[in-house]
Amino acid sequence: AQSVTQLGSHVSVSEGALVLLRCNYSSSVPPYLFWYVQYPNQGLQLLLKYTTGATLVKGINGFEAEFKKSETSFHLTKPSAHMSDAAEYFCAVLNTNAGKSTFGDGTTLTVKP
Amino acid sequence: EAGVVQSPRYKIIEKKQPVAFWCNPISGHNTLYWYRQNLGQGPELLIRYENEEAVDDSQLPKDRFSAERLKGVDSTLKIQPAELGDSAVYLCASSLVSGSQDPQYFGPGTRLLVL
Numbered sequence: 001a002q003s004v005t006q007l008g009s010h011v012s013v014s015e016g017a018l019v020l021l022r023c024n025y026s027s028s029v030p031p032y033l034f035w036y037v038q039y040p041n042q043g044l045q046l047l048l049k050y051t052t053g054a055t056l057v058k059g060i061n062g063f064e065a066e067f068k069k070s071e072t073s074f075h076l077t078k079p080s081a082h083m084s085d086a087a088e089y090f091c092a093v094l095n096t097n098a099g100k101s102t103f104g105d106g107t108t109l110t111v112k113p
Numbered sequence: 114e115a116g117v118v119q120s121p122r123y124k125i126i127e128k129k130q131p132v133a134f135w136c137n138p139i140s141g142h143n144t145l146y147w148y149r150q151n152l153g154q155g156p157e158l159l160i161r162y163e164n165e166e167a168v169d170d171s172q173l174p175k176d177r178f179s180a181e182r183l184k185g186v187d188s189t190l191k192i193q194p195a196e197l198g199d200s201a202v203y204l205c206a207s208s209l210v211s212g213s214q215d216p217q218y219f220g221p222g223t224r225l226l227v228l
Contacts, residue, residue, distance in 0.1 A: 004155075007124075034216060036219075041221065041224075042219050042220075042221050042222075043117070043204055043206075043219030043221045043222055044156070044206075044217075044219040045219070046217075046218075049214060049216060050212040086174040090155050092155075092187070096202070096213070099144075099157065099161070099168070099169070099171075099211035100161070100169060101217065102154050102156070103155030103157075104155050105153065105154050105155050106153070106154070106228055107154050
């Protein structure tokens with residue numbers, strides 16, 4: 001079985017401040033991990049992914065995430081928030097054996113001017 | 114390149130009525146997924162197809178939900194009869210191959226409201 005826990009359903013930051021969205025996972029096999037972003041009335045879009053190799057992965061729009069196996073975490077960060085970053089963010093874990101993805105419940109990011 | 118296309122975008126029906134959703138995946142993508150997304154939650158897999166074959170339908174409520182993917186391209190998801198609890202966003206996604214590093218590409222979803 002696998003699961004994803006996103007700590008904090010709502011995160012609010014000021015424009016220009018650090019963004020930190022937390023994701024912890026459980027998986028019985030080495031996981032592939034993904035972060036997706038969802039804007040209102042749209043589908044999910046891939047931000048970044050970790051499969052193997054370098055544990056710090058960079059994605060679009062200045063986001064990056066670090067895979068920490070010992071902490072079973074894959075937190076998403078961005079050094080400086082922009083108003084356009086306001087959206088809902090989903091962390092997902094893929095079981096490569098079963099081909100099945102499990103999504104967290106999402107974190108809504110609000111960016112204050 | 115066109116993305117995943119879904120229709121309709123919005124649907125309002127009365128309970129006990131049937132409803133159908135349509136999805137056209139990205140060209141060449143063998144794997145197609147249907148998810149249900151309840152308000153304030155992440156997507157939950159209903160069914161996954163590899164070409165025409167449904168390889169994971171364990172979460173599909175088979176008493177009222179059905180799906181098909183004829184010719185391994187387009188897919189339809191049907192609910193009959195709909196219940197109030199079926200109100201949600203139904204997302205379709207596709208990927209080249211499941212279980213790989215290929216990400217899923219999502220359509221905009223169909224927002225269903227059952228009255």
